[in-house]
Amino acid sequence: MHICIPVTENLVDNLGGCYVLYSVYLEGFIFFKARYRDLHSWDEQIRGIFRNRIPTFPPKFYLAMTKNMAEERRILLKQYLRDVCSDPTVSSSEVFIAGVSKFQMETAGMPSRDVNLKVYLPDGRIIELQSKTSDTAERVLEVITFFLSFKVLTPHPECVLLLQTSLNKMNVSRELVEYFSLFITRRDTNGTFLVVKRVVPFEIPFVTVWNINNELYQIEIRKWYMTPSNDAMLMGCPAAVDLLYTQAVQEFGMNWSRPTEEQKTTLRKLIRTSHHVKILEYLQTIEHYGYQRMDPSVSDYLNANTMVSMFVGNNELCCTFKLPDNRTETMNLHISKIAGWDALLHQPDKDCDQQEFKLGFMKENVLTWVTIWTNQGFLLSTWLKKISSEQPVTPAKENLEIEDNGTSEKPRKIKIVDVTTK
Structure with missing residues (x-):
């Protein structure tokens, strides 16, 4: 998970005390801002539950920090947050989500209140969901996929309240949640479409879009796997087939796949039949389908x-x-x-x-x-x-991220760090 702290601010509180405000970025976008003491308090809460599973928190300094000490703390905080957020057991816990949600909401200066959240489908249809500004992506996705299973695009508020108490007992939406995710996308007025970032499960999508502060950006539900043959796993679920079909037609229209002229003709004929399963099966034969x-x-x-x-x-x-x-x-x-x-x-x-x-x-x-x-x-x-x-044996060869303070003009050289799992 890509977490970094490229920006810090030296501030003074109401009592005249100096402190550092850390700007935490997730996948290239602002996630939240927090003080060391608030992060330390949050660490104590999650450590009380998970004990030694939690990495060491950067130590407290009792004397004024030098420039080197401040930089060391920034790097250690970044690594701590990266490790904690990357642990699926910890990051799905209530205490973790409560902490990061609080940081996100306070950074945005936003109270938790009811809001009509718009989530787009790839074909431009909109799901209007009565949500809260503090609802996480995982929560929003569960509700959306549940109602998509019943072809409801504008859920009634009372239905949403009922769902809050019964969702965990139902398997319909769980099937979709594993294969789909929320993304931030951009649709320009000239029709240009761009996928910007994936919204991670513990992130608050409403706050993420609010921070971007640009009406061209929106929340969209899209498939969350890179192996096209995985489509076959979802052919028995009508809601999943509908989502896959709308995304496939959208990407075909944007020339993301590379069909031959003969395949284009066949595909256009199939699209007119509206037989979604047959269309998705045929797409498997087309170069770059699903890319x-x-x-x-x-x-x-x-x-x-x-x-x-x-x-x-x-x-x-x-x-x-x-x-x-x-x-x-x-x-x-x-x-x-x-x-x-x-x-x-x-x-x-x-x-x-x-x-x-x-x-x-x-x-x-x-x-x-x-x-x-x-x-x-x-x-x-x-x-x-x-x-x-998605590989049978995962060769994880990603290098560690290199931090930058925003002043570099030239790319730095990096060494190869091979962390292949065996």
Whole structure:
């Protein structure tokens, strides 16, 4: 899980005491801001339940911190939060969720209140759910998938209250929750579509969109797996078939897949029949079905400012580089051939490409590193992690994130850290 603390603020409280406010970023976006003492109090609560499962919390300093001490604490806090948030047992607990929810709500300056939450389907339909501003992504997803199972797009408030007491006894939505997730997406007025980030289960989607503060961004439900053949697991669930179909048609319309002309003709005929299962089965024969397309980006491959287009899915990352002499070079990198990757956040307060993605792969038996400047670096890392998790034997070769204070102008060199699990 990508957690970093690229920004700190030295502030003074109402009593004149000095303190540091840490800005915690999750997957490249602001997650919450908190003081050391508040994080320490939260640590004591979760440690009281999970004991030695919780990593060591950064020590308290009783004298004024030097610059080096402050930097050491920032790094240790980042690692602590990364370890705690990455533990599924801890991060799904009530005490953990209560703590991070409190931090998120206080950072946004928002009380917990009723709100009509809009969640989009890939075809543009909207699910309006009477929710609370403090509801987590896991909670919202459970409610949405339950009502989708009954083809209800605008749940009545009383139905939602009833669901709160009975959801855990029902298996309909649980089947969908495992294969779908909430994402933040952007739909520009010119029709351009972009997947921005996945909303993790303990994150509050309403607050995440609120922090972005841009009406072009929205919450959307999309499938959460990278192996297209997994579609077969869901063919017996009408709600899942409907979600898969709407996303597949959307991606086909955006040219994310690569059908031949003959396949295009056949697919258009099938779409007119509205036989969703047959359409999804036929899509399995089309190249790049189920792949996620990244926005065109700039890289340093061979030369500076080399444009690159990327698709990720079905155990591989496909990169097409446009070279200065107008030639193109395409590389289909199987996950097993990727030596490592790393995502880095730059200048999070500026409205520009804030993320840097470093990719290491074997080319002609030589380890090659490429830096890609993109606004989807953390999302790309999330997709690659998901591919790795779907492998029978998981070669986890991701490098540790490199922290940046927002002032770097040049990409740093990094060493390979092979943490392959056996």
